[in-house]
Amino acid sequence: MLRISGPVASVALTALAGTLPAPRRASLRRISNAQGVELDRAVVLWFPGPNTATGEDIAEIHAHGGRAVVRAIEAALAALPGLRGAEPGEFTRRAVLNGRMDLAEAEGLADLLAAETEAQRRHAYARSTGALSHAVEGWQAELLAISAQVEALLDFADEDDVGAERAATDAIRARVHMLAQTMADALAVPPAERxxxxxxxxxxxxxxxxxxxxxxxxxxxxxxxxxxxxxxxxxxxxxxxxxxxxxxxxxxxxxxxxxxxxxxxxxxxxxxxxxxxxxxxxxxxxxxxxxxxxxxxxxxxxxxxxxxxxxxxxxxxxxxxxxxxxxxxxxxxxxxxxxxxxxLPGEGDVALDQRHRLLLGEACDALRGDWRDDLLLLAEQLRMARLAVDRITGRAGTEAMFDALFGRFCIGK
Ligand SMILES: Nc1nc2c(ncn2[C@@H]2O[C@H](COP(=O)(O)OP(=O)(O)OP(=O)(O)O)[C@@H](O)[C@H]2O)c(=O)[nH]1
Ligand SMILES: [Mg+2]
CATH class of the missing domain: 3.40.50.300 (P-loop containing nucleotide triphosphate hydrolases)
Structure with missing residues (x-):
């Protein structure tokens, strides 16, 4: 299968197959080069972006797999302006850049392609379909929620009501402690490398x-x-x-x-x-x-x-x-x-790579730092933790999420 991704995918498919087939419908076409020489009869598919694997327009040519056939079609494609051979992993790279997949899912996909045993396949598949990403989203949401509480307390603390402020600070402390523990539990899962x-x-x-x-x-x-x-x-x-x-x-x-x-x-x-x-x-x-x-x-x-x-x-x-x-x-x-x-990681466990462990460890350490009841210090630690966790998937917990969270607090809370 030859796959073309990018803005000239439709032009390329039309040039080789005559006309563009209906989107997402397999069509049988004669494949010819620019000189009109028929190269093969093949099933072709047309996926208009952005709802595609890479987020770009994609064309597929399912040809007969003989080496000469593939070489001839490749040569016909290479003769068209604006086309070149893909680098290793470039389709996945584009998927990540276009937000169709995050870093952790791309890593899972790489492992899935290399999986040789059933256990490897199972874990890689879970990660390629977002098992780790969901966990990260949960941590991001909780970090943002706590940050919002801290900011609210900093902005609207009632200087006259020391007792209420203390209670609010204690509640935050408990929440930070719990999140750090959740992260520590994730870190304790046997590593994915093994x-x-x-x-x-x-x-x-x-x-x-x-x-x-x-x-x-x-x-x-x-x-x-x-x-x-x-x-x-x-x-x-x-x-x-x-x-x-x-x-x-x-x-x-x-x-x-x-x-x-x-x-x-x-x-x-x-x-x-x-x-x-x-x-x-x-x-x-x-x-x-x-x-x-x-x-x-x-x-x-x-x-x-x-x-x-x-x-x-x-x-x-x-x-x-x-x-x-x-x-x-x-x-x-x-x-x-x-x-x-x-x-080895258990069936339902999300196994972490060394890269994930380093980042999550950073976040966990930041949360466990001593902030001595200083909310400004805690706010900074939460920010450090957020930065580290964001880097696991390469996707930031969004500002929109942050705004939404602040919106839930009424003035004075
Ligand atoms: N009867 C019998 N002989 C065995 C068995 N396993 C190994 N041997 C014999 O024991 C001898 C040594 O076997 P190796 O497997 O080379 O032993 P090794 O521990 O690798 O030895 P080194 O490499 O020298 O450390 C060979 O002649 C084997 O055929 C067994 O289960 N039964
Ligand atoms: Mg021996």
Whole structure:
């Protein structure tokens, strides 16, 4: 599908398709270039602005997808004055500039286009259709309402009635406190990055424990070299995998041991240790007693198919596993998914990106600043919070909203 957006869209479509079809009605047309050479028969659509995806006039040519067909139509379009190839993301950029979409929705759309797992799709879709924007609008409205109260109190405070002023100030304080708490709750939702980039799962333990074998079994391919030689894996081997609609990055690491004469292995071991620290989930294949401290640790007794007299009484393992027979694999996957869900935003949660978190954090800090009963100071803090929140969507809580709010107050309130 070739899409043309902007003031010459109608001219371009007419030039190629002969006449302009009725708005929003699919029409079958012969597509020809300026020399009259027929290029294809295609369904064409005409969407007059401003009620379009970009807010501009849009024409669409649904052609046969062969490369030569598309190239020929592109060439015919490029030969027309006022047309050029779109930059990456330019249609969405225009939609944002023309107010058809805000920044948070555009970010959601970008994530939706990149979504590979069901959970990613669900969250990206919610954001692309305004889940975060609605939350932002709520904060904006509340900030404006409080600001209006503060301004009203500053303008019309009754100097003679100290008690009433104190009561009004206390009411405002409670409202500011509540809004800050709402923002803090939104900040506490697990971050969107983990959803997008995948949960990092480290597979670690002593040499020869069966770590690479486990990675290969999970990945269902020979991603890492397996051998009976201790110290086979030297580097971190990362494999992206989806389990139950969730995105993961599994990382196999070099076996951890104190002594090695091999400089390369030593580097691998320090990388493994760093990865254990950075990981969201840790699968530990080794003596449970030696497992590193980790908030999401799964102690695995591997090679369960081998007779191991000592291990029989050992019930401190979370999962008893044999990559060879497949014993315990389902249980391990369950453990991984259950712990991953706890680290990811829930179904109804609005997950924030780092950019959103920084801005919302700024707003929250501004609200929590100490204004020492000075309403002028509070008014300034509210303004700072508003500026930060506005930047999340790139849309300001409008002056009109502000006026409407002031209008609700009668003189003296
Ligand atoms: N019987 C049995 N052998 C296994 C199992 N898993 C791994 N092995 C064997 O154990 C040996 C070491 O396996 P690896 O997966 O290379 O072990 P590793 O922990 O990656 O070792 P390093 O990379 O050296 O740290 C290989 O010979 C595997 O075939 C298992 O579940 N059962
Ligand atoms: Mg290995």
């Amino acid at each position: 959803l997008r980039d995948g949960i990092l799962v480290a597979i670690a333990g002593p040499p020869n424990a069966g770590k690479s074998t486990l990675l290969n079994t999970l990945a269902q391919r020979e991603a890492a070299i397996v051998s009976p030689i201790a110290g086979t894996t030297r580097d971190v081997i990362e494999v992206p995998l989806a389990i139950d609609g969730l995105a993961f990055r599994f990382a196999d690491t070099a076996g951890l041991r104190e002594e090695t004469d091999d400089a390369v292995e030593a580097i691998g071991i320090s990388r493994a240790a760093a990865l254990v620290t950075a990981s969201d989930l840790l699968l530990w294949l080794g003596d449970p007693a030696n497992a590193p401290d980790h908030p999401h640790l799964c102690r695995i007794r591997a090679k369960a198919d081998l007779s191991n007299p000592g291990a029989a009484q050992d019930d401190s393992a979370d999962v008893i596993l044999s990559a060879r027979t497949g014993e315990g694999m389902a249980q391990l996957r369950q453990w991984i998914v259950a712990h991953a869900r706890a680290l």
